[in-house]
Amino acid sequence: MLLKNFGQNQDLQPTAAYTPADEAEVLEILNRHRGQRVRAVGRLHSWSEAVLADGVLLDLRELNTVELRSEGDQLVGTVGAGCQIKRLLDELGRQGATLPSLGLITVQTVAGAISTGTHGSGRHSMSHYIVGVRLARFDGNTGEAIVEEVSEGQALRAARCSLGSLGIILSVRIRCRKQYNIQEYLGEYSSLSEVLRREPSLPLQQFFLIPWRWSYIAQHRRETDDARSWHASLYRLYWLVVMDHGLHLLILSLVRWGMIRSLVRGIFRHVLPLFVLRGWRVVDRSSSMLVMRHEAFRHIEIELFVRRDQLEEALSYTRDVLKLAGGGESSLSSRNQQRLESLGLQEDLRALQGKYCHHYPICIRRVIPDDTLISMASGAGEDWYAISFISYVKPHRRSGFFQFARFMAESMSRLFGARPHWGKVCPLSPEELEAVYPGMKDFRAVSSRLDPERVFQNPWTAELLDQASRTDDDCSH
Numbered sequence: 001m002l003l004k005n006f007g008q009n010q011d012l013q014p015t016a017a018y019t020p021a022d023e024a025e026v027l028e029i030l031n032r033h034r035g036q037r038v039r040a041v042g043r044l045h046s047w048s049e050a051v052l053a054d055g056v057l058l059d060l061r062e063l064n065t066v067e068l069r070s071e072g073d074q075l076v077g078t079v080g081a082g083c084q085i086k087r088l089l090d091e092l093g094r095q096g097a098t099l100p101s102l103g104l105i106t107v108q109t110v111a112g113a114i115s116t117g118t119h120g121s122g123r124h125s126m127s128h129y130i131v132g133v134r135l136a137r138f139d140g141n142t143g144e145a146i147v148e149e150v151s152e153g154q155a156l157r158a159a160r161c162s163l164g165s166l167g168i169i170l171s172v173r174i175r176c177r178k179q180y181n182i183q184e185y186l187g188e189y190s191s192l193s194e195v196l197r198r199e200p201s202l203p204l205q206q207f208f209l210i211p212w213r214w215s216y217i218a219q220h221r222r223e224t225d226d227a228r229s230w231h232a233s234l235y236r237l238y239w240l241v242v243m244d245h246g247l248h249l250l251i252l253s254l255v256r257w258g259m260i261r262s263l264v265r266g267i268f269r270h271v272l273p274l275f276v277l278r279g280w281r282v283v284d285r286s287s288s289m290l291v292m293r294h295e296a297f298r299h300i301e302i303e304l305f306v307r308r309d310q311l312e313e314a315l316s317y318t319r320d321v322l323k324l325a326g327g328g329e330s331s332l333s334s335r336n337q338q339r340l341e342s343l344g345l346q347e348d349l350r351a352l353q354g355k356y357c358h359h360y361p362i363c364i365r366r367v368i369p370d371d372t373l374i375s376m377a378s379g380a381g382e383d384w385y386a387i388s389f390i391s392y393v394k395p396h397r398r399s400g401f402f403q404f405a406r407f408m409a410e411s412m413s414r415l416f417g418a419r420p421h422w423g424k425v426c427p428l429s430p431e432e433l434e435a436v437y438p439g440m441k442d443f444r445a446v447s448s449r450l451d452p453e454r455v456f457q458n459p460w461t462a463e464l465l466d467q468a469s470r471t472d473d474d475c476s477h
């Protein structure tokens with residue numbers, strides 16, 4: 001059996017695959033395959049190796065119940081691991097509730113989404129809101145499959161974002177909240193400071209650096225008590241037809257025409273801004289406002305997280321590298337030149353020159369630090385900003401994108417402490433990842449306790465945990 005992920009950059013070839021009907025069947029399958037590698041998958045919307053499964057594969061789509069309860073002054077949902085976010089939102093919506101944080105799409109499963117730290121803008125990632133995880137794993141003494149409720153301490157912080165590495169998530173308990181409305185409008189600015197200045201009054205905003213035009217288009221957003229606008233449905237139609245489909249079809253045709261660089265630059269400079277209706281203020285439900293149909297066309301993405309104090313420099317660096325990679329007449333600023341020399345990466349940049357023409361708005365989202373061990377926004381301190389690079393070229397023509405992604409991840413992790421999203425293209429080595437995720441050591445300790453035989457690993461997560469183990473040994477000598 002061969003399965004492919006959404007981005008068609010990962011092949012899964014499990015030795016056996018199951019869609020268990022309930023928890024008892026999950027335990028029965030685990031006992032039947034004792035000693036073999038087991039991985040669960042959601043809807044295969046990750047681009048990274050986290051999604052790989054080379055042994056027994058479990059798809060928990062049948063475990064999709066939703067139950068909402070008040071616990072003290074909090075609303076908590078108990079949700080089956082395989083429940084898709086869209087179904088969860090519908091079920092919560094019927095009871096006047098919703099999720100505190102959402103990514104751009106809703107087709108992921110709840111277990112898949114939290115396992116890679118899925119996030120939106122202006123809040124913590126979804127992982128942060130998890131208050132309990134029901135986990136199937138093997139008992140270290142008896143070797144039997146058991147169910148463990150993880151609800152506190154380091155184990156909970158690990159289970160909130162675990163790359164599938166602690167066991168099979170059966171269900172999660174997630175903090176919910178009453179439904180709320182968001183006001184949104186679009187604006188365009190020539191500098192980052194103009195966008196960030198608006199953040200205190202528009203804390204849910206996300207914005208886009210427009211390549212080749214080098215302006216910022218912001219989706220300004222704030223929570224409001226105002227009622228849904230009478231024209232909200234028209235706004236939804238505008239997003240669906242003009243943005244989700246019209247703009248994407250234009251970009252796809254550019255890519256299919258062989259990416260004549262001057263045409264790409266011209267379209268981004270002069271045509272793309274025509275799609276943006278500035279200043280139209282609309283109030284709509286959060287669950288409609290925060291998402292789009294980003295899964296409508298196949299693409300691939302890398303997303304790099306930097307702290308707020310690094311954002312401006314990281315974006316100036318991004319702009320310089322994109323110009324060079326796009327083959328234009330340009331050179332690095334002296335600051336960025338020095339940076340690359342200090343890393344010894346001048347040759348790598350030279351090799352990238354003219355190899356990759358970026359052709360999608362660069363989405364930038366603020367994520368508040370998470371109380372987790374290894375989600376991208378883990379660790380106290382300044383807010384994180386996720387900078388995303390998306391390519392629509394066909395899967396067999398992605399070599400330029402991968403070269404660019406590798407260069408950006410390596411250089412930005414060393415220059416700005418950037419962390420790549422666990423669910424997106426993640427080209428760093430285990431050593432490089434260890435350097436930007438200080439919580440990895442504690443994560444490994446939890447993983448070693450819950451999965452001492454490394455049954456729930458694929459080769460990629462196993463290598464990551466082995467690296468953490470080597471670093472621990474080095475430190476103890």
Ligand SMILES: Cc1cc2nc3c(=O)[nH]c(=O)nc-3n(C[C@H](O)[C@H](O)[C@H](O)COP(=O)(O)OP(=O)(O)OC[C@H]3O[C@@H](n4cnc5c(N)ncnc54)[C@H](O)[C@@H]3O)c2cc1C
Pocket residue numbers: 006039040041042043044045046047050051060081082102103104105107108109110111112113114115116117118119120163164165167168169170294295423424
């Ligand atoms: C079009 C598109 C848009 C996206 N938008 C965003 C966005 O806005 N923000 C963002 O942060 N991310 C975004 N992503 C990334 C996506 O949210 C993550 O990759 C997410 O993990 C995918 O969920 P999934 O259900 O498909 O899980 P999969 O990709 O199938 O699995 C992801 C991980 O979860 C583990 N897992 C799944 N189920 C279980 C279980 N029951 N027990 C244990 N482990 C499990 C898997 O082993 C794997 O490690 C986007 C992806 C796409 C394709």
